[in-house]
Amino acid sequence: MTRRTTIRVVLADDERMVRTALRAILSAEPDLEVVGEAATGAEAVSVARELRPDVVLMDVRMPEVDGIRATEQILATLAAPPRVVVVTTFENDSYVYDALRAGACGFLLKRADADALVQAVRLVARTDSLLFPSAVRALAAAHARAEPAPPAWVARLTGRESEVLRHLAAGLTNAEIARLMEVGPATVKTHVAAVLAKTGTRDRTQAVIAAYEAGFMNAR
Amino acid sequence: MTRRTTIRVVLADDERMVRTALRAILSAEPDLEVVGEAATGAEAVSVARELRPDVVLMDVRMPEVDGIRATEQILATLAAPPRVVVVTTFENDSYVYDALRAGACGFLLKRADADALVQAVRLVARTDSLLFPSAVRALAAAHARAEPAPPAWVARLTGRESEVLRHLAAGLTNAEIARLMEVGPATVKTHVAAVLAKTGTRDRTQAVIAAYEAGFMNAR
DNA sequence: ATCCGCCTCCGCCGCGCGGGGGAGGGGCCT
């Protein structure tokens, strides 16, 4: 209810204009104070370490160290880390998920209006409402274990072999795959043999397991 | 920047006291208007349908229809659905993930202070900042495909059959499974046949697929 | 005492599967 002290904010964005704009918006609020700025990820980390802000507005795309790594380092090295809000241009940005995993507790679109920005900063500063970090991180962790780095063999599969593996993972027999792909059963056998060789498996069942473990099924 | 009109809010909570408290807090703000209340999930759906609010504060635990189903129904049946904010008591509530999957775009803890509540409602109403629904839903979807409700057949498997299925999903042959389980190959065949019957699959490969799809592999 | 579910095995049979080796054609790069 009563604001005990001002919310200390650090801005991290490689574009000076963006920083200026954000500073102008936030400084207009009596309860918000922009205590520092950073133009690179590395700078953001050191600035956060020195100034101990309550909130960091972090751009994803920055030179040297990107916003994701910077977020990780800030959260890892500080005892009482600030709330990190990641700023992106597009909401379907793939960085979103990496940022979540890194521990960011919120997002802002650059096109968000000033009002929303201010409110978001206030909200994040007082935490424990609207999507808490713990929930976010649990989700991100689930997302992470769903697709780590795909094994090398995925890239080595030819077009037809990938098709065959997909059908294998659907539980089809060679004959069924042949009908679906409109080729002879012998051809399918050849492809299956190639898939087994490249995946390092000995039978179709192990190949299917490899496909699932590799997240091969999640990639559409 | 300028608020064009008031934010219309509907409260859904089975406890009258909670509704009263929320209404008191929100009504104190000139830009917020509590236009309706509901004491059950079913009521929440019909009220939302009639009043077309901007935001619905939805309790998870409610008689008849719980908050999750109510959220689903509201989002499914309305052309321009309201933003649904789910209200929980504990942040590690397992309902959180179900709510995300259902399409809720935010969370509030009941212990959140009045200020945070008001700000959260404003923020959610003007959308597109702080964790957008699309990102949340993508994450929730990832989480969902990791562990939906396990199919009925999982419970029907006997102890030995579960063991066998686990070994099948490790890519072992019947002979290997027999050695591991210290029984005869014929016994393994019997168990495999039972697994195929209960999973409704025709061969070991499909059984493994079923195991993966059912999240059978995640459960330890 | 009877039934039923679970686990343990046995045989027989057919077939899909995987291994091995070969062959021809089309596209691409050198």
Next chain:
DNA sequence: AGGCCCCTCCCCCGCGCGGCGGAGGCGGAT
């Protein structure tokens, strides 16, 4: 011109697998 990769298809062979029916023991419910 060659070489290489990919796709296509053929043969034979062995075997693991799944379907079928049957059997015995053991424990818990009724």
